[in-house]
Amino acid sequence: MNFKKLTILSIVMSVALLVTVFLQKGSYVSQAKEAYDKSTKKTFSNASYVIGAVNGVIEKNSLLWEIACDAAQQAKTSKDFALIEKRKDTGKILLSPDTKTDKETGYLTRKVAWSGDYYIIASFNKKNNALVGINVDALLGRVEEDTSNGFSDEDLQSSEESSEE
Amino acid sequence: MNKMKIIFIGNLLVMIALIVIMLTLKDGYKTQALTVVRESTKAYTDEVNKSLFAQGQFVDEWNLIWELVFETVNGSDRSLAAFDKKVTELETAYLANAKNKEKLEKWGLKELKLNITSEKTKRVISLAGNPVVAFDFAGGSFKSVDYKALRSVSPSEMFKIKEPAVFNFNAQ
Numbered sequence: 127m128n129f130k131k132l133t134i135l136s137i138v139m140s141v142a143l144l145v146t147v148f149l150q151k152g153s154y155v156s157q158a159k160e161a162y163d164k165s166t167k168k169t170f171s172n173a174s175y176v177i178g179a180v181n182g183v184i185e186k187n188s189l190l191w192e193i194a195c196d197a198a199q200q201a202k203t204s205k206d207f208a209l210i211e212k213r214k215d216t217g218k219i220l221l222s223p224d225t226k227t228d229k230e231t232g233y234l235t236r237k238v239a240w241s242g243d244y245y246i247i248a249s250f251n252k253k254n255n256a257l258v259g260i261n262v263d264a265l266l267g268r269v270e271e272d273t274s275n276g277f278s279d280e281d282l283q284s285s286e287e288s289s290e291e
Numbered sequence: 292m293n294k295m296k297i298i299f300i301g302n303l304l305v306m307i308a309l310i311v312i313m314l315t316l317k318d319g320y321k322t323q324a325l326t327v328v329r330e331s332t333k334a335y336t337d338e339v340n341k342s343l344f345a346q347g348q349f350v351d352e353w354n355l356i357w358e359l360v361f362e363t364v365n366g367s368d369r370s371l372a373a374f375d376k377k378v379t380e381l382e383t384a385y386l387a388n389a390k391n392k393e394k395l396e397k398w399g400l401k402e403l404k405l406n407i408t409s410e411k412t413k414r415v416i417s418l419a420g421n422p423v424v425a426f427d428f429a430g431g432s433f434k435s436v437d438y439k440a441l442r443s444v445s446p447s448e449m450f451k452i453k454e455p456a457v458f459n460f461n462a463q
Contacts, residue, residue, distance in 0.1 A: 133299040140302055143309040150313065151320055158324035159458040165332045166455035173339045174452045180346055181446040184353060191357040192442050198364045262361055266354060 186219055186240045187265055193238060194246045194260045203255045204236065207248050211238055233258055327460055335455045344398045346450040349419060351391070351403060353444070355381055356416055356424055359405070360438050363426065369433035374414065374426065378405060419449065 193214050201207040211220070224237040234252050239245030247261040263269050362377055363369075385391050385403055395403065406417040414426040423441040427434045 129295060129299070133295055133302065136299060136302045136306065140306050140309060143306060143313065147309060147313045147316065150317055154320040154324045155460045158328045158460060161328045162331055162458045163455075165328075166335045169332075169336055169339055170452060170455055173343060176343060177346060177450050177452055178447075180350060181450060184350060184444070184446045188357075188442050188444070191361070192438070195357075195360050195364055195436075195438060198361065260361075260365075262358075266358060 183244065187244055189214060189217075189219065190238065190240070190244065190246050190265060191262070194262050194265075197248065197257065198260055201248075201257050203257060204234070204248075204250045205255065207236065207250075207257055227252075323460070327462060331456075331458065331462060339452055342450055342452055346446070347394060348398050348400070348403070349446065349449070351385070351394070352405065352418055353441075355385060355403065355405060356418060356441060357438075359416070360424060360436055360441070363433060363436060366433070371412065371414075371428040371431055371433075374428065374433065378407065381405075418444065 193211055196214065197207050197210050201210055208223075211223070219240045221239050221241075224239070226235055226237070227233070228235050228249065231249065232252065233249040234255075236248045236250070237245050238248070243264065245264050247264075249258040249261070250256060251258055359378060359381055362381075363374060366373060366377070382402065382404060386395075391403070395401065408415040408417065408422075412428045412431070414428070415422050416424040416426075418441070421440070421444075423438070423444060425437045427436070
């Protein structure tokens, strides 16, 4: 009687083993799929972010380049420059221009930017408002970590005051 | 009783055979899973890197072209010879930068050359196979430059990352 039970038990174990043989592949496939999905989704997400961000920078920087190149050819004064800036920024992506006086040169500078990292700086002679030059270093990645950029701390008001003197 | 014994012994042999089969298949599946995951992931990463490298190269070339346009419209020497010299200077300066050299190595390039078509008094620069800037040097000195096409380049259409393919355990 005991031997009969042992035989039945061993048959049940055989069936269980047979089921395990068939199921084990599924377990490996599922683990492999999980590892592949996890890794590739992370790659996809990171790369999509980089590609999207760089595409955005190209599209926005091209506006700054266009303003710089147009102004270099057509703008004589700060008024001309501001007009070109306004006319070209149809998508209204530019921040309000930051106008200051350059401590070293004494020129009035106008910083046109769409972000803290990407901008152009036009310099004007305070006496006649003539365009002196345009700095595109930030577009070329030539700006050092120190973001003082040669600007003085004087604001527009103080520069206007000094020009009146 | 004898019949029972035969069944028991037969079943024992079947169990041993099943255990051997299970262990053999287990090793095979494990190796296959590791190989497929490694190769499929690498294939996708390579594809993604290809897009990232293409975009990186495009950006540097795009920036170099804008710099050339800017330098040309601002240059004091407006001759065609000065323009040609400027092109070489920009390409050389690019190559002299250690960071750029690293990038070029990654992209499998030795240098970054602008794609310029030269006519007698014209220079046309192409980017990604399309003409984007045309310089006119009628009479030997700079007259005009047309960069509308460069301005309207839309990288979003050119550089996209495809979603990973559905996992295939039997892909080799």
